[in-house]
Amino acid sequence: xxxxxxxxxxxxxxxxxxxxxxxxxxxxxxxxxxxxxxxxxxxxxxxxxxxxxxxxxxxxxxxxxxxxxxxxxxxxxxxxxxxxxxxxxxxxxxxxxxxxxxxxxxxxxxxxxxxxxxxxxxxxxxxxxxxxxxxxxxxxxxxxxxxxxxxxxxxxxxxxxxxxxxxxxxxxxxxxxxxxxxxxxxxxxxxxxxxxxxxxxxxxxxxxxxxxxxxxxxxxxxxxxxxxxxxxxxxxxxxxxxxxxxxxxxxxxxxxxxxxxxxxxxxxxxxxxxxxxxxxxxxxxxxxxxxxxxxxxxxxxxxxxxxxxxxxxxxxxxxxxxxxxxxxxxxxxxxxxxxxxxxxxxxxxxxxxxxxxxxxxxxxxxxxxxxxxxxxxxxxxxxxxxxxxxxxxxxxxxxxxxxxxxxxxxxxx
Amino acid sequence: xxxxxxxxxxxxxxxxxxxxxxxxxxxxxxxxxxxxxxxxxxxxxxxxxxxxxxxxxxxxxxxxxxxxxxxxxxxxxxxxxxxxxxxxxxxxxxxxxxxxxxxxxxxxxxxxxxxxxxxxxxxxxxxxxxxxxxxxxxxxxxxxxxxxxxxxxxxxxxxxxxxxxxxxxxxxxxxxxxxxxxxxxxxxxxxxxxxxxxxxxxxxxxxxxxxxxxxxxxxxxxxxxxxxxxxxxxxxxxxxxxxxxxxxxxxxxxxxxxxxxxxxxxxxxxxxxxxxxxxxxxxxxxxxxxxx
Numbered sequence: 272x273x274x275x276x277x278x279x280x281x282x283x284x285x286x287x288x289x290x291x292x293x294x295x296x297x298x299x300x301x302x303x304x305x306x307x308x309x310x311x312x313x314x315x316x317x318x319x320x321x322x323x324x325x326x327x328x329x330x331x332x333x334x335x336x337x338x339x340x341x342x343x344x345x346x347x348x349x350x351x352x353x354x355x356x357x358x359x360x361x362x363x364x365x366x367x368x369x370x371x372x373x374x375x376x377x378x379x380x381x382x383x384x385x386x387x388x389x390x391x392x393x394x395x396x397x398x399x400x401x402x403x404x405x406x407x408x409x410x411x412x413x414x415x416x417x418x419x420x421x422x423x424x425x426x427x428x429x430x431x432x433x434x435x436x437x438x439x440x441x442x443x444x445x446x447x448x449x450x451x452x453x454x455x456x457x458x459x460x461x462x463x464x465x466x467x468x469x470x471x472x473x474x475x476x477x478x479x480x481x482x483x484x485x486x487x488x489x490x491x492x493x494x495x496x497x498x499x500x501x502x503x504x505x506x507x508x509x510x511x512x513x514x515x516x517x518x519x520x521x522x523x524x525x526x527x528x529x530x531x532x533x534x535x536x537x538x539x540x541x542x543x544x545x546x547x548x549x550x551x552x553x554x555x556x557x558x559x560x561x562x563x564x565x566x567x568x569x570x571x572x573x574x575x576x577x578x579x580x581x582x583x584x585x586x587x588x589x590x591x592x593x594x595x596x597x598x599x600x601x602x603x604x605x606x607x608x609x610x611x612x613x614x615x616x617x618x619x620x621x622x623x624x625x626x627x628x629x630x631x632x633x634x635x636x637x638x639x640x641x642x643x644x645x646x647x648x649x650x651x652x653x654x655x656x657x658x659x660x661x662x663x664x665x666x667x668x669x670x671x672x673x674x675x676x677x678x679x680x681x682x683x684x
Numbered sequence: 685x686x687x688x689x690x691x692x693x694x695x696x697x698x699x700x701x702x703x704x705x706x707x708x709x710x711x712x713x714x715x716x717x718x719x720x721x722x723x724x725x726x727x728x729x730x731x732x733x734x735x736x737x738x739x740x741x742x743x744x745x746x747x748x749x750x751x752x753x754x755x756x757x758x759x760x761x762x763x764x765x766x767x768x769x770x771x772x773x774x775x776x777x778x779x780x781x782x783x784x785x786x787x788x789x790x791x792x793x794x795x796x797x798x799x800x801x802x803x804x805x806x807x808x809x810x811x812x813x814x815x816x817x818x819x820x821x822x823x824x825x826x827x828x829x830x831x832x833x834x835x836x837x838x839x840x841x842x843x844x845x846x847x848x849x850x851x852x853x854x855x856x857x858x859x860x861x862x863x864x865x866x867x868x869x870x871x872x873x874x875x876x877x878x879x880x881x882x883x884x885x886x887x888x889x890x891x892x893x894x895x896x897x898x899x900x901x902x903x904x905x906x907x908x909x910x911x912x913x914x915x916x917x918x919x920x921x922x923x924x925x926x927x928x929x930x931x932x933x934x935x936x937x938x939x940x941x942x943x944x945x946x947x948x949x950x951x952x953x954x955x956x957x958x959x960x961x962x963x964x965x966x967x968x969x970x971x972x973x974x975x976x
Contacts, residue, residue, distance in 0.1 A: 274732055292725075328730070332733050342753075498787055498788060498790050505790075531849050
């Protein structure tokens with residue numbers, strides 16, 4: 272057997288294909304495979320071997336092969352949850368790039384006792400009290416007992432003991448990720464405690480695990496800072512490295528490098544566009560220390576938001592099982608995901624001005640639905656590709672719909 | 685590189701040594717042969733799966749991924765002929781040295797190393813010169829030389845200071861005496877009545893546009909941020925005329941921002957070269973333009 276190509280190594284056989292192959296080999300040896308009844312020992316044996324080799328070993332081999340190459344590892348991670356840890360492993364072990372893990376939302380709840388009960392530290396101990404998001408239903412668990420306003424343990428006293436009828440309690444989300452984020456006032460008690468109510472006074476933010484595409488990009492850019500001569504990707508990598516900047520909100524960076532006077536223009540953005548003045552300063556400090564060689568002047572600035580409002584018209588088949596509101600949510604989510612990864616200054620083709628392309632907007636919508644369900648769409652607005660200046664970053668504005676059409680499958684069984 | 689040893693036994697034959705005769709004859713023989721066949725086939729794939737991550741043993745279609753991940757561009761000879769063992773080995777050696785190359789990116793010699801390797805390596809001479817007249821050269825035999833602060837580079841009259849952060853790349857291709865042609869790119873098709881610009885070559889040389897694009901990208905990737913790559917000169921130097929890009933006496937006289945001027949047409953630049961725009965042009969009038 273000759274050396275297989277990389278494409279062959281990824282095109283692994285299924286259990287059914289392996290079984291068919293084994294049966295074909297038996298047939299070539301004149302074994303009467305047509306007369307096998309279900310449960311036939313020989314057939315069962317071949318089936319077992321096929322399951323074992325193609326079903327159990329194959330995915331591991333495929334993930335292992337993919338984990339040598341960033342782009343293939345990213346594809347695996349996007350199509351197969353089991354592939355994600357392999358991408359994280361590759362990025363960290365080979366490139367030293369640490370992917371962001373999903374974080375657990377944490378906050379301090381305010382408890383108010385409006386009745387006569389006395390609740391000791393033991394009554395409200397860590398792990399004994401649960402909370403819930405009023406809209407999403409996500410749950411949270413106490414990580415402390417009741418605390419006074421200085422953070423010291425203290426019992427929750429009756430209303431007659433005001434102000435000691437108000438206490439605080441630290442909580443953590445039971446699930447990691449941004450779904451457990453909450454606006455102020457959205458988290459309440461789930462555990463019934465007579466006379467006691469609770470609320471979160473502050474916004475609670477948790478982050479999702481880093482996307483495979485972002486890990487791939489970050490790992491490649493990590494080569495930049497290896498050189499002290501200041502190649503362009505060194506600026507990008509340092510600006511996005513929260514360990515160097517202390518600013519995890521910077522997720523996009525673009526460095527324009529063609530100055531004739533030794534200036535490197537670095538623009539920065541986060542998931543929602545422009546970054547804060549503090550984040551910009553932190554990035555500048557890190558860039559000066561870790562990316563800039565002598566004689567070069569880094570000019571570090573936040574990107575400027577360019578709001579892109581979308582107006583769409585959409586045609587789907589009527590057996591998708593989706594309501595109009597659900598379709599709107601799906602499209603909104605897909606367009607947001609598309610926009611937050613667009614580079615600062617837009618996508619640049621050749622030496623043209625960077626743009627947000629209508630084709631990309633169309634693709635984001637169509638890919639949110641299965642090929643079977645999706646028919647077509649019309650991007651009413653913007654009417655043409657949107658040109659950006661080098662400092663602008665596209666931010667999704669409103670997504671509105673002229674109409675969403677649900678078409679019957681005419682003549683189909 | 686020696687190929688790692690592997691299991692040479694074939695299970696579709698060796699099962700008879702491992703199993704009692706009552707299990708390895710008759711229908712059992714067929715079953716175990718089929719299972720052994722499956723195992724042999726899978727082991728073959730797993731073996732190459734393990735090795736595919738190592739450039740020395742990777743299949744050819746893995747090299748574009750290596751190129752992307754390690755930021756080392758395949759040479760023109762390897763792109764044109766992926767089955768060439770010499771070209772492949774040269775690229776494998778560069779891939780293995782990827783971390784060393786990454787550590788010096790942004791330096792003049794580092795850029796020249798990558799440009800020269802892309803053009804084909806041995807026999808190619810490459811120069812880097814900046815607006816201050818700092819010259820770096822890798823000779824046809826790989827020898828590195830430099831001259832600093834000559835102040836003798838005067839391309840287009842753009843004042844220095846303040847425009848000190850500009851550089852040019854000059855490539856002297858390999859010349860094949862017997863065939864009277866240059867490698868990897870030869871002189872342009874003859875300017876006769878049959879000449880048609882069909883997109884398969886660029887002005888000044890017969891270079892395929894996609895190969896020129898990769899060269900531009902290498903220079904872009906390898907330069908430090910804050911500097912502008914101005915022109916890449918592909919110089920058909922044959923030693924019968926003075927070397928227009930000799931660091932001791934370069935020919936540019938401040939008018940080379942355009943091909944020529946006057947009526948009749950008076951050439952500003954050396955004629956026996958292709959001039960490839962590497963970045964936006966700064967004219968003496970301060971305009972940034974994409975025009976030649």
